[in-house]
Amino acid sequence: MSSNFIGLLGGTGEEGRGIALRLSSGGQRVLIGSRSYDSASKAVNWINEQVGREVATAATNIEVVKNCGFLFLTVPFRFASAVIEESRDSFQAGQMVVDVTVPLSFEKGPHLLSLEEGSGGEHIRALLPSSVGLAAAFKTLPAHLLADIHEPLDCDEFICGDSSETIEKVIQILDGIPELRWINAGPLSSCRSLEAMTLLAIRLNRRYKSRLGRYRFLGI
């Protein structure tokens, strides 16, 4: 846990590469994890090329968990439990995990999976060791937008978490991302609202033929 890298578990998809790009724009260096080191390397090459300098390094997911204080969980929701399970023994007390997954299904039209805990974020809280802090962020931003470095974010994004301390520490990491305002949405149960907003954004993107639908919260 000694490195200054921000870790991305399963960071090779559009969501993970997009968040890596935006964290890099905010001045962070990232460790891209994957089950396969080769996949991680490919993603790293793409990220470094996009940013124009060496901001990303490749690793396995387990190496990411061993070496990073801040870990973004950027796999699709259906793989989250397997990724956490394979790294279970490598988590360390005081680490902070940021869940960016949304429990969506596209069978018979987009909808949220019904989860006993009430939301994907709360489900992931139950899977993680209790000594690890959990926040949820980037839930309502389209992966397509995150991964296009030429497209300004120009919107608000919401963060919630299992303690004020976790939220504040994660906001410090995220605050450097240009053109993005972070709004503190309080307890982890706010994932119920944020994930429902992702679903709405997907429906609106389809209806209005966009891939860039996102939110601003006015009046605060």
Add this chain to the structure above:
Amino acid sequence: MSSNFIGLLGGTGEEGRGIALRLSSGGQRVLIGSRSYDSASKAVNWINEQVGREVATAATNIEVVKNCGFLFLTVPFRFASAVIEESRDSFQAGQMVVDVTVPLSFEKGPHLLSLEEGSGGEHIRALLPSSVGLAAAFKTLPAHLLADIHEPLDCDEFICGDSSETIEKVIQILDGIPELRWINAGPLSSCRSLEAMTLLAIRLNRRYKSRLGRYRFLGI
């Protein structure tokens, strides 16, 4: 159903008076319904005074159901079933109801009531005669903002409904409201997202000490 008035069932509270004000600003005339004619009269006096001309008329809820093609259900959610029940025999095929309620509870912190149908809007759909169309709108706008005619809305608001025809007809009624863009959120099940957004707005208003928190959807 011959009048040109837009009906507000239980239109005497802040939400009902606020929507009456905004519909009036959009060129509509409104019939304010209440269980008690006296309460309706008081609300009507307040509305006409705010707008500066005779835009509102008082009635009982049952008279509103008998006389209006478009009916806004503006009671608190917990009274919705009683208001629909008392007017059950007066609804007519082809009427359009607009649900603006949100199934909130403030006991032990704000949260949404768990409803078998999945949302308040879908719950109300099950209570209404099937010959009546149902849309949901104004769910994410604070009553306090709606009721302050000097405060521009300056945001987006979402509408969903049980058919495209219902949504389109209701949008025609709402389109005259100044400084408000209507976004078509599709099927009535989008109430699950919209009601979750109301809950989030309440949490954010509390945290950021505002009463005017509201949404804009960018990128479409």
